[in-house]
Every structure is written in C-alpha cells, then in structure tokens.
Amino acid sequence: MHAYRSHTCADLSLENKGDNVRLSGWVHRVRDHGGVLFLDLRDHYGITQVICDPDSPAFAEMEKVRAEWCVRIDGTVKARDESLVNPKLPTGAIEVYAREIEVLGSAAELPLQVFGDQEYPEETRLRYRYLDLRREKMQKNMTLRSDVVTSIRKRMWDQNFREFQTPIITASSPEGARDFLVPSRLHPGKFYALPQAPQQFKQLLMVSGFDKYFQIAPCFRDEDPRADRSPTDFYQLDMEMSFVTQQDVFDTIQPVIAGIFEEFGGGKKVDETWEQISYKDAALWYGSDKPDLRNPIKMQVVSEHFRDSGFAIFAKLLEQDGTEIRAIPAPTGGSRKFCDRMNAFAQKEGLPGMGYIFWRDQGNGMEAAGPLAKNIGPERTEAIRQQLGLNVGDAAFFLGGKPKSFEAVAGRARNVIGEELNLTDKNRFAFAWIVDFPIYEKDEETGKIDFEHNPFSMPQGGMDALLDDPLKVLGYQYDLACNGYELVSGAIRNHKPEIMFKAFEIAGYGEDEVRKRFGGMVNAFQYGAPPHGGCAAGIDRIVMLLAEEANIREVILFPMNQRAEDLMMNAPSEPTSDQLMELGLRVIPQE
Numbered sequence: 001m002h003a004y005r006s007h008t009c010a011d012l013s014l015e016n017k018g019d020n021v022r023l024s025g026w027v028h029r030v031r032d033h034g035g036v037l038f039l040d041l042r043d044h045y046g047i048t049q050v051i052c053d054p055d056s057p058a059f060a061e062m063e064k065v066r067a068e069w070c071v072r073i074d075g076t077v078k079a080r081d082e083s084l085v086n087p088k089l090p091t092g093a094i095e096v097y098a099r100e101i102e103v104l105g106s107a108a109e110l111p112l113q114v115f116g117d118q119e120y121p122e123e124t125r126l127r128y129r130y131l132d133l134r135r136e137k138m139q140k141n142m143t144l145r146s147d148v149v150t151s152i153r154k155r156m157w158d159q160n161f162r163e164f165q166t167p168i169i170t171a172s173s174p175e176g177a178r179d180f181l182v183p184s185r186l187h188p189g190k191f192y193a194l195p196q197a198p199q200q201f202k203q204l205l206m207v208s209g210f211d212k213y214f215q216i217a218p219c220f221r222d223e224d225p226r227a228d229r230s231p232t233d234f235y236q237l238d239m240e241m242s243f244v245t246q247q248d249v250f251d252t253i254q255p256v257i258a259g260i261f262e263e264f265g266g267g268k269k270v271d272e273t274w275e276q277i278s279y280k281d282a283a284l285w286y287g288s289d290k291p292d293l294r295n296p297i298k299m300q301v302v303s304e305h306f307r308d309s310g311f312a313i314f315a316k317l318l319e320q321d322g323t324e325i326r327a328i329p330a331p332t333g334g335s336r337k338f339c340d341r342m343n344a345f346a347q348k349e350g351l352p353g354m355g356y357i358f359w360r361d362q363g364n365g366m367e368a369a370g371p372l373a374k375n376i377g378p379e380r381t382e383a384i385r386q387q388l389g390l391n392v393g394d395a396a397f398f399l400g401g402k403p404k405s406f407e408a409v410a411g412r413a414r415n416v417i418g419e420e421l422n423l424t425d426k427n428r429f430a431f432a433w434i435v436d437f438p439i440y441e442k443d444e445e446t447g448k449i450d451f452e453h454n455p456f457s458m459p460q461g462g463m464d465a466l467l468d469d470p471l472k473v474l475g476y477q478y479d480l481a482c483n484g485y486e487l488v489s490g491a492i493r494n495h496k497p498e499i500m501f502k503a504f505e506i507a508g509y510g511e512d513e514v515r516k517r518f519g520g521m522v523n524a525f526q527y528g529a530p531p532h533g534g535c536a537a538g539i540d541r542i543v544m545l546l547a548e549e550a551n552i553r554e555v556i557l558f559p560m561n562q563r564a565e566d567l568m569m570n571a572p573s574e575p576t577s578d579q580l581m582e583l584g585l586r587v588i589p590q591e
Contacts, residue, residue: 036051039065068134112131162213178221180220214238225563244532250276286299297423309380455504486541540552
C-alpha cells in the first residue's frame with residue numbers, strides 16, 4: 001500500500017465496503033458521541049467520516065488529535081446505517097473504521113477556524129492565508145480559477161493561436177499607471193521596470209511575422225487598490241492578431257469569453273448577441289463605459305422640457321454652454337418614500353439632491369407629483385412622461401450640469417434604482433462592446449489637448465482624421481463590459497510611424513520624445529509592420545464574476561491587502577545595507 005493513501009477523501013463508496021484503505025488529510029472536526037469518536041477527514045477532494053471506538057488500537061491516539069492536524073488513517077470501509085446516510089456528501093453512504101492513526105503534522109492553536117462559516121477580519125485571513133485557503137469556499141474558488149485558465153488555453157489553441165512568453169523585466173513605459181521599478185546592479189543609476197502589460201512586445205511579435213499570439217500574462221501596476229482591482233499585479237489573457245479589423249477581433253474573442261461563462265457560469269443565461277454601443281451613447285444612457293445591461297433603465301436627455309420653465313435651478317443651468325438635464329426613468333418607483341430615499345443617496349454622493357417626479361392615480365386620472373412637477377406644470381410633466389414611456393406608479397429622477405460633472409453619479413444612481421426596484425436580472429451575464437472611444441480630450445482650465453484614451457490606437461480615418469478637429473477623432477479602441485465590469489480592453493493598433501508621430505504631436509509630444517520613450521516599437525514599424533490588433537481580458541475579474549464574489553481578493557491565491565502589503569511574507573520589507581550598497585542606492589528617510 002502507498003505510504004500515505006490508497007484513496008482520496010472523495011473516492012470511497014458502498015462498492016468499497018469491506019476494503020482496507022489508507023487515507024491522509026486534515027482533521028476537519030472531531031465529535032465524541034458517548035465514547036465513540038467521529039472524525040471528519042478532509043483533503044482537497046472531499047471529506048470522509050472516520051469512526052473509532054475503545055476497541056480500536058487507534059482509539060488512544062485518536063483522542064489526542066484536534067482540528068487541522070494532518071494525519072494518516074488506516075481502516076476498513078463500512079456501510080453507514082440507512083438513517084445515518086448523508087446525501088450531501090459523495091462519501092455519505094460509508095464510513096471508515098480506524099485501526100491505525102499516524103500524526104503527520106500537529107497544529108498549534110488556530111487563529112481562524114477552517115470548519116464552519118465564521119467571518120474573520122481580512123487582515124487575519126491574509127496573514128494566515130494558508131489556513132484561509134483550506135476553507136471550502138476558497139478551495140472552490142481557486143479550483144475554478146485553475147479550470148477557467150485551462151479552458152481559456154484550450155479555446156485559444158483551438159483557434160490556432162500560439163502561446164509565447166514575453167519578458168517580465170523590461171524598460172519603463174508610461175501606459176497609464178505607475179511602474180514598479182527594479183534597480184540594475186550592473187548599470188548603477190539605471191532601472192528596469194516590471195511590465196504593466198506585454199503591449200509593446202506583443203505588437204513586436206506581429207512585426208516579427210507571428211500571426212496569432214496569446215499568453216496568460218502577469219501584469220504589474222503600482223495602483224491604488226479597489227474591490228475589483230489588485231494594487232500590485234494581476235493576470236490577463238493577452239492576445240494579438242495580424243491583418244485584422246476590429247470586427248475580426250470581436251469574432252475571435254467572443255466565443256472564448258462566452259464559452260467560459262457558459263461552461264462555468266452555473267447555468268446563468270449568457271447573452272448570445274453582444275450589442276456594440278458607442279462610448280458617447282454609453283455615457284449618455286448608462287453614465288458609464290462599463291454598463292450593467294442586466295438593468296434595463298436607459299437615461300435620456302430632457303433639457304427642452306426644463307428650458308425657460310418654472311424650475312429656476314434647471315432653467316438657469318441651461319443658459320450656460322455645454323449643460324443639459326438628464327432623466328433616469330424608474331419604473332415602479334412611484335412613491336414619495338422611494339423618491340426621498342434616492343434623494344438621500346444623491347446627497348451622500350456629494351450632490352445637493354436629485355429632482356424627481358412620480359405619477360400616481362388620483363381616481364379621476366393620472367397626476368404628476370413631487371416638487372419638480374409643481375414648478376414646471378402639467379404640460380411639461382406629461383411630455384416628460386411620454387418621452388420616457390412611464391405610467392402610473394412610475395417615477396423619474398433628474399440631474400443637470402455639464403455631463404462629465406454628474407455622469408458618474410447618474411450611473412451609480414441608475415444601478416441603485418435597478419437593484420432596489422428588482423429590475424436587474426441577477427440570473428444573466430449581459431455583454432456589450434463599447435466602441436468609438438475619443439482619442440483626445442481638452443483640459444478646460446489650460447485648453448491643452450491630451451490623450452483621453454489609448455494613444456496607440458489607430459485613429460478612425462487615419463492621417464486625414466488627425467488633420468481635422470482633434471476632439472472629433474475616434475479610435476479603433478474597444479472595451480467589453482459585463483454586468484457592470486470591464487472584462488476586456490483592446491484596439492486596432494497604430495502601426496504607421498508617420499500617423500503615430502502626428503498623433504503624439506497633437507498632444508504636445510515631439511518626434512524625439514516618442515522615439516526616446518517607445519524607440520523599440522517605432523523602429524520596428526519602419527520595417528514593414530502589418531496592420532494588427534488585439535485585446536486583453538482580465539482573468540481575476542472573470543473568475544470573480546463566475547464565483548459570484550464582490551472582492552477580487554477572494555479569487556487570488558495570495559493577494560496583497562488594501563495597503564499593498566503582504567502580511568504573510570512581510571512585504572514590502574526594508575533592504576539590507578549590503579543590498580543598497582551593491583545597487584548604489586540610498587534610502588532617504590520620510591519626514
């Protein structure tokens with residue numbers, strides 16, 4: 001027999017009745033029922049109940065073991081009494097009568113319990129992550145993650161992609177976040193950087209003649225943490241293709257992502273048709289470039305109904321250039337109590353409040369109620385109701401100003417309304433491509449033109465577009481939104497040096513600076529670069545959605561805490577004097 005086990009703790013069934021077996025695992029819990037000991041033994045695969053009575057030679061040793069001790073048990077498989085069968089366990093029809101036990105590793109007093117559903121502070125869970133990972137939920141999440149990555153790889157291979165590994169240590173490159181810098185010992189005073197993404201390398205692979213590339217790539221960004229973002233590193237499905245259009249990229253990645261969600265989504269509906277929504281429309285309708293389309297609410301512009309109206313706040317606002325009033329329809333939200341609740345939400349978001357109208361039945365017909373209705377009169381409220389397609393029992397909320405000043409709050413309000421009124425379909429994965437991103441934006445204070453989105457995207461219209469108003473230039477850039485999260489981001493790349501130099505020139509970067517910052521890529525583009533494009537999909541975020549977790553740290557094996565600290569390994573840590581001297585560095589104490 002094997003030194004540690006003949007079976008896993010999920011293998012045994014009634015077919016093994018009478019077999020002598022050997023199991024190894026962790027003591028999940030011990031129960032003493034009148035001198036008879038019941039021990040649940042757990043490994044990665046499942047749980048087997050072990051029984052031991054005073055007649056067993058293992059009894060004395062079994063009395064000593066405690067939760068989370070690692071043990072080996074030899075025994076005989078027995079059928080449980082019918083009344084004691086546990087249908088929730090694959091091994092619930094049998095138990096193992098213990099004849100011998102060996103302690104492989106005893107456990108000290110536990111800082112957190114593995115058995116049960118107790119909640120522990122995140123700091124405790126991360127400090128003792130190896131114990132936290134023994135819990136059933138965490139084992140399921142990490143197994144899911146592994147299975148998702150395996151499935152992604154197979155789906156990419158099936159589409160004739162080849163997997164290549166790009167460097168983990170490279171040159172610093174401004175890509176929208178802070179780099180993690182690595183000092184060079186051989187070149188004092190110079191630094192490498194951990195790659196924020198394999199962006200430049202995968203484009204160079206296309207120049208090198210590799211037609212289809214993918215990689216499950218680690219990426220490193222020194223960012224402020226959020227619930228859906230790691231503050232240090234993350235993994236993405238990175239892909240690039242040559243001789244493709246934007247639609248080709250969509251047609252390639254959609255079956256991969258859809259297949260993953262169908263395979264691991266627990267039976268939830270996966271949208272078959274993925275709408276393509278312009279960035280401009282997404283901001284207008286949803287207040288976000290990663291809208292949750294499970295919520296059917298679409299915001300609308302209702303400025304004309306308030307222009308020169310009795311509601312002075314909105315009327316005066318509309319006299320200013322670039323302002324508008326938007327409405328958030330709220331089907332079934334037509335009660336003063338709900339409207340007051342949403343008004344309070346707006347105040348928590350830093351706004352003075354949120355105007356509202358709700359429609360109620362007065363017996364002799366419909367009536368518009370609320371402060372706004374009184375100020376603008378029945379004609380205008382009726383026109384608003386008809387535009388929004390609302391009826392008795394419905395409401396609408398209103399925000400005004402320059403769109404960029406209130407869009408994000410309006411988007412959050414839309415989400416809250418959808419949740420509170422049960423309009424959001426929780427049994428669905430809703431996907432949409434967000435397209436037509438503007439390349440440039442204007443700083444209202446300085447008047448300077450700068451990049452709003454990815455500077456390496458090919459401008460729609462090529463060089464001709466760049467010779468016109470830069471604020472009208474759109475890029476072949478796209479994101480994939482799912483249930484309120486950005487899952488994929490990508491672009492058709494700007495592969496022509498003359499167009500790239502012009503694009504950067506508009507934002508105030510001269511050719512010399514572009515060559516200095518992106519010399520490797522710019523030089524390569526002078527030697528017959530093919531048209532190419534691709535995207536990257538966030539592995540951590542995909543698994544987070546599939547696992548129905550709200551925090552990305554629940555699907556990462558060893559995540560940092562919110563202060564970008566690894567409490568278990570004590571990172572970041574102070575370097576030794578010898579290390580600093582070898583690298584030619586000195587740490588300046590912070591005041």
